[in-house]
Amino acid sequence: MGYLQLPGLGKVHFHEYGTGNKPLLAFHGYGMTGKQFHVLEQSILPQYHIYGFDHFFHGDSKLDGWTEKQILAGMSKNMVRSYMQEWFNIYGEQRISVMAYSIGANLALILVEEYAHLIDDIILMAPDGLSVYKSLHFILHNPLGRALFSWATKSKWLAPFILKTVKKTGLIDESLYQIAYNEIDTEQKRLDTYYTLNLIRLLKPDAAAVAALINQHKIKCLLIFGRHDHLFPKSAAMPFIGMLDDAEVHEVTLGHWLVIKALDEYLAK
Incomplete structure (x- = not known):
């Protein structure tokens, strides 16, 4: 585990796990922490070394002196770039992958907007950010x-x-x-x-731009949806999926609560 000190934003805590060598930056869903993906021990963890970030107001991440007025105004998309900039300052600029669940997908997709030329894989589970809900x-x-x-x-x-x-x-x-x-x-x-x-309300990716970058840089794209998910269903993401040249898309017999042992077993097969 460790911390990134993001200028003008705060201190972001991250968890490290996984037995693979490929670095993967992961963003969890609401009410969880960066350890959320630890359950994917058969499918994802053997392939990657995961850096799972705690969102602000979750885990040990802390905003630095932000007033309520600033929080309600929301952080800008440009601030998401500092996650990568500070991570590169510690580990050096290198190729990475990104993974996210639910609201965490907004951050992952914005990183694709900014760093597509350095991204190998993107894994999204029940993702927000692909449509207007x-x-x-x-x-x-x-x-x-x-x-x-x-x-x-x-x-x-x-x-x-x-x-x-x-x-x-x-x-x-x-x-x-x-x-x-x-x-x-x-x-x-x-x-x-x-x-x-409110803090993340302005973090809305440009889905068309993201799709074009995934295609241009041939980023391997894995999208997973719950068949019974009424929050971020596959149907809402179909326009985005239709813009991708070669995405692997799964709809599993689960609801929105996807990152569980059953998903790990499904992916491992």
């Missing part, structure tokens, strides 16, 4: 949605009520509901959710 866009960019999100953060009853309503509409299943509920059942958890999603 209306519910997230509403609470992060619409003035009414942002006000509602702020209110829900401070209220003991509103966030659980909204979550139950969303489950009834079928946008999330029972397993995702339980996961989400466990992240909003205290005021501090609700605040961390609010800060996390």
Whole structure:
């Protein structure tokens, strides 16, 4: 494990694991840490040496003196470049691979925008960032949605009520509901959710540009979706998939909660 000190941003903690030699930078999903991919011990870990980064408001990563106003304004896409710049300062500029799950895919895709000429593989699981997801866009960019999100953060009853309503509409299943509920059942958890999603709200990759770069540099692309995922389904990513020349795409019999032993066993086969 180690830390990257990112100028103007903060201290990012990362975990190291895997028995392979190829460096792979990994970005986890909400509520997890950079250790999330440790479960992929048969399929991914033997091939790569993983550097799994903790998102801010997760694990041991800490913003450096940011005010609430700055957090709600969001970090810029340009700041994601500093992950690579500082990692190269420690390990030297070299070819890498990237991997991400859910909201972590936004960072991985932005690194492809900036460093495609140095990337061998990209592995995305239930990825955000390939399309506009209306519910997230509403609470992060619409003035009414942002006000509602702020209110829900401070209220003991509103966030659980909204979550139950969303489950009834079928946008999330029972397993995702339980996961989400466990992240909003205290005021501090609700605040961390609010800060996390607002901090990354501007980190939206240019999907068409990313696809063109993957094709141009012949980056090996593995995309994995849950057949029962109502949050980031394969159907929403089809325009992006259609722009790729040679992607390996899997839809497994799981929901959004993908990074589990069952996925490892599936990939190992």
